[in-house]
Amino acid sequence: MADLYSRKGKLNDAYQLISTMTTPTGTIWSLLLSACRVHKNVDLAEKVASKIFEVDPENIGARVLLSNIYANEGRWKEVAKVRMTMRNMGIRKNPACSWIEVKNKIHTFIADDKSHPLHDEINNALCELQEKMELAGYVADTSEVLHDVDDEQKKYLLYGHSERRAIAFGIMSTPAGTTIRVIKNIRICVDCHTAIKLISKIVGREIVVRDNSRFHHFRDGECSCGEYW
Incomplete structure (x- = not known):
């Protein structure tokens, strides 16, 4: 259901639904983060990313996706902050x-x-x-x-x-x-x-x-x- 809400652009509904789950995983939150990219909802993306990092602090994919969302909006200071956080945590993006x-x-x-x-x-x-x-x-x-x-x-x-x-x-x-x-x-x-x-x-x-x-x-x-x- 959360995926369906996300695909239809009902991101806040998806967020509320996932929030009611007993132990939502980083994977479930990541589905919503991807939808935030598609629908260009930066504010919600930040909230969702914080949820992912609570359960999976070293989730490289989520951090890269968040930086992509910032880059899409030309928010280079935020991109730099994400990179700096990854560097300080010793997290390195794998070469493509x-x-x-x-x-x-x-x-x-x-x-x-x-x-x-x-x-x-x-x-x-x-x-x-x-x-x-x-x-x-x-x-x-x-x-x-x-x-x-x-x-x-x-x-x-x-x-x-x-x-x-x-x-x-x-x-x-x-x-x-x-x-x-x-x-x-x-x-x-x-x-x-x-x-x-x-x-x-x-x-x-x-x-x-x-x-x-x-x-x-x-x-x-x-x-x-x-x-x-």
């Missing part, structure tokens, strides 16, 4: 990695990593996809880039995200129509989620991404998560 299996071999991708033997070919494939995406109306969403830099630099940072590189490699390395399956160790950002939806439609393939939140089944420009993750 994505994995894909092709021809019985696991390939690992890290953002902007140039070590893959097909690095140049992957970049060319990404450029082609980027051009097709822009023709289809894609505009980069830089709201979750946690760096106070100009928009062009933010777009460049998004372009090199590990799951995009893994997907581009999968597309160029497998026959047309093959389902692309990628695992990522942290949450997919909003922009990559939008980009992968478009890519699935452009290349006519199903793309399955397992991040640290859930499975995302992208097909024909849509995702199974319904924009909640």
Whole structure:
């Protein structure tokens, strides 16, 4: 029921319902925190985050999501405070990695990593996809880039995200129509989620991404998560 309230934008109702539970877990509160991101409710996000940290102080995902919510509103001082708190607690965000299996071999991708033997070919494939995406109306969403830099630099940072590189490699390395399956160790950002939806439609393939939140089944420009993750 709390998830249903959250999806319908009834965030206060969801908050009240979860508050009545005997021992609400960090996972349940995290569902509402994700909804606060979708509906841009920063005040409630702060309250929900505090509930998560009461039961799970070292919840990295919640702290990163809270900083994303602040970044989306351009509140860089709050972003810095979240980072400082994590640093003082000795909590470190895991580097974003994505994995894909092709021809019985696991390939690992890290953002902007140039070590893959097909690095140049992957970049060319990404450029082609980027051009097709822009023709289809894609505009980069830089709201979750946690760096106070100009928009062009933010777009460049998004372009090199590990799951995009893994997907581009999968597309160029497998026959047309093959389902692309990628695992990522942290949450997919909003922009990559939008980009992968478009890519699935452009290349006519199903793309399955397992991040640290859930499975995302992208097909024909849509995702199974319904924009909640």
